[in-house]
Amino acid sequence: MELIFRMNIFQSVSEKITKLHRHLNILKVRQPLFYETVKFLLFSTVIILIIAPGLKGLNYRWQWYRLPDYLLLKTKTGISAGPLLKGLSVTLFISVISLCLTVIIGFATALLRLSESITAVFISRVYLELIRNTPLLIQLFLMYFVISPILGIGRLPSAILALSLFEGAYTSEIIRSGIISIERGQWEAAHSLGLPKGLVYRLIILPQAFRQVLPMLASQAISLIKDSALVSTIAIYDLTMRGQVAISETFLTFEIWFTVAAVYLIINIALSQIIMIFERRLKKVDL
Amino acid sequence: MNSKITGDTIISTKNISKTFSRDIKALEKVSLEVKQKEVVVIIGPSGSGKSTLLRCLNGLEEIDEGSITIDNTPLDGHHHNRLKIRTEVGMVFQNFNLFPHMTVGDNIRIGPRHVRKQNQAEADQITDELLKKVGIYDKIDAYPRQLSGGQQQRVAIARALAMNPLIMLFDEPTSALDPEMVGEVLEVMKDLAHEGMTMLVVTHEMGFAREVGDRIIFMDEGKIVEENSIDDFFDNPEEKRSKQFLSKILHNGGC
Numbered sequence: 001m002e003l004i005f006r007m008n009i010f011q012s013v014s015e016k017i018t019k020l021h022r023h024l025n026i027l028k029v030r031q032p033l034f035y036e037t038v039k040f041l042l043f044s045t046v047i048i049l050i051i052a053p054g055l056k057g058l059n060y061r062w063q064w065y066r067l068p069d070y071l072l073l074k075t076k077t078g079i080s081a082g083p084l085l086k087g088l089s090v091t092l093f094i095s096v097i098s099l100c101l102t103v104i105i106g107f108a109t110a111l112l113r114l115s116e117s118i119t120a121v122f123i124s125r126v127y128l129e130l131i132r133n134t135p136l137l138i139q140l141f142l143m144y145f146v147i148s149p150i151l152g153i154g155r156l157p158s159a160i161l162a163l164s165l166f167e168g169a170y171t172s173e174i175i176r177s178g179i180i181s182i183e184r185g186q187w188e189a190a191h192s193l194g195l196p197k198g199l200v201y202r203l204i205i206l207p208q209a210f211r212q213v214l215p216m217l218a219s220q221a222i223s224l225i226k227d228s229a230l231v232s233t234i235a236i237y238d239l240t241m242r243g244q245v246a247i248s249e250t251f252l253t254f255e256i257w258f259t260v261a262a263v264y265l266i267i268n269i270a271l272s273q274i275i276m277i278f279e280r281r282l283k284k285v286d287l
Numbered sequence: 288m289n290s291k292i293t294g295d296t297i298i299s300t301k302n303i304s305k306t307f308s309r310d311i312k313a314l315e316k317v318s319l320e321v322k323q324k325e326v327v328v329i330i331g332p333s334g335s336g337k338s339t340l341l342r343c344l345n346g347l348e349e350i351d352e353g354s355i356t357i358d359n360t361p362l363d364g365h366h367h368n369r370l371k372i373r374t375e376v377g378m379v380f381q382n383f384n385l386f387p388h389m390t391v392g393d394n395i396r397i398g399p400r401h402v403r404k405q406n407q408a409e410a411d412q413i414t415d416e417l418l419k420k421v422g423i424y425d426k427i428d429a430y431p432r433q434l435s436g437g438q439q440q441r442v443a444i445a446r447a448l449a450m451n452p453l454i455m456l457f458d459e460p461t462s463a464l465d466p467e468m469v470g471e472v473l474e475v476m477k478d479l480a481h482e483g484m485t486m487l488v489v490t491h492e493m494g495f496a497r498e499v500g501d502r503i504i505f506m507d508e509g510k511i512v513e514e515n516s517i518d519d520f521f522d523n524p525e526e527k528r529s530k531q532f533l534s535k536i537l538h539n540g541g542c
């Protein structure tokens with residue numbers, strides 16, 4: 001008798017559990033956003049609880065209200081960009097130009113390395129080893145203090161050149177890996193149609209290689225934007241430099257560094273989202 | 288039996304040799320003449336140099352010695368000659384090698400558009416005709432990965448034919464296919480043979496060889512061991528090695 005009773009209870013409990021489970025599962029499927037939000041909030045609370053006591057000990061006086069002045073300037077004639085936004089525009093300018101140059105340098109170097117000419121391979125190897133085995137900061141200084149007077153170029157061009165040469169070296173390796181990942185049969189099929197070498201690359205190899213390495217190229221672009229912060233060391237008023245100046249004027253150390261970091265974060269997350277959408281579209285194409 | 292073959296010699300190789308690294312003699316002094324409209328079947332054990340021979344004929348592999356002339360153009364070091372020969376020699380591979388990032392239509396259009404420099408309308412017309420001919424016109428906008436092996440191989444044949452070649456080379460075109468798809472590809476090839484295309488076909492499909500082959504070449508260890516008419520080769524092979532090879536493939540159900 002008691003056994004039957006117990007079994008009944010057991011059954012009903014397990015039924016309830018499966019029901020609950022199903023319920024939860026439905027929630028999970030229907031509202032992944034809700035679940036993720038809860039998880040995120042729990043996680044952040046824990047982090048804040050851990051950090052909060054230390055923050056109190058610092059006795060830092062938060063003055064977030066002063067920050068907007070550094071983003072937007074209110075003048076008599078209206079509203080204009082504040083120092084941080086001006087810095088952002090310089091950072092974006094440097095990044096966009098360097099990105100274009102990086103792709104060009106990357107392609108050229110990859111093709112040199114894959115060419116049959118020993119001289120071309122040698123030149124590209126020397127370039128790669130020099131760039132990859134010295135710090136970017138030193139390259140930037142060399143470019144600005146030594147090479148730019150020789151070439152007669154200014155601050156901004158030398159920063160862009162240094163940055164492009166640095167990222168171009170890594171990009172060329174990415175592009176090269178994409179090209180050599182294309183199987184031999186593709187080359188042979190293209191050659192057997194009588195396509196000249198340039199067209200084999202342009203129509204057959206590069207489009208496929210590009211799809212292969214798009215995620216790696218994206219992370220290289222993000223690295224470039226982050227690395228561009230180093231140009232502040234040669235007194236270019238980019239986002240980082242503007243932040244530093246603002247801090248020395250106001251001692252809003254935390255607020256401004258947080259803001260600067262957040263701006264980099266937003267740009268890079270937006271960039272990777274755009275690339276992801278692009279990637280998904282390409283995937284849809286070749287299924 | 289060779290009544291249709293009246294034309295001139297279109298492929299001529301003289302003593303061609305090809306050695307790969309570590310003394311692998313893939314081809315050793317191979318001489319071969321093929322006349323217009325001839326269908327030559329090439330057989331031989333694995334590693335005997337059949338693929339290498341075909342690949343040398345359109346310059347995918349460079350020969351170490353000897354000479355190759357195709358339609359009166361020597362396949363020498365000249366880049367220009369090599370490209371010209373490739374436009375006249377179509378090649379079909381064991382693994383299809385379609386371009387995966389292009390639709391079926393674009394795969395076929397690429398030769399007419401970018402090599403033959405025909406305009407869009409002409410290229411479209413050729414593509415439509417060829418796809419109808421190989422029986423997959425409805426797949427013109429599909430991507431290669433959406434097709435079966437047999438369909439992919441038929442697209443590959445259409446892609447090569449779109450260049451309007453004088454010669455077609457087939458390197459084991461049905462070996463990578465499921466058995467039920469072999470027939471559809473062989474049908475397309477038989478049609479081509481009946482239309483008078485000059486063809487060199489590496490295959491173990493003996494039914495195909497008997498039906499449309501004019502001549503058979505048996506290779507072993509980089510050399511042509513026997514060259515014979517199809518019927519004589521099967522019924523009355525001259526060489527001992529040919530006999531051994533034949534009995535092997537016939538036992539394995541090679542027909």
Ligand SMILES: Nc1ncnc2c1ncn2[C@@H]1O[C@H](COP(=O)(O)OP(=O)(O)OP(=O)(O)O)[C@@H](O)[C@H]1O
Binds near residue numbers: 311
């Ligand atoms: N790219 C290469 N590098 C080195 N050796 C090669 C290369 N291609 C072919 N070989 C060698 O040359 C010889 C002939 O090869 P080939 O592919 O022409 O033979 P096959 O008759 O087509 O054989 P299968 O029936 O297996 O396709 C083989 O010993 C092979 O290992």
Ligand SMILES: [Mg+2]
Binds near residue numbers: 338458459
């Ligand atoms: Mg082979």
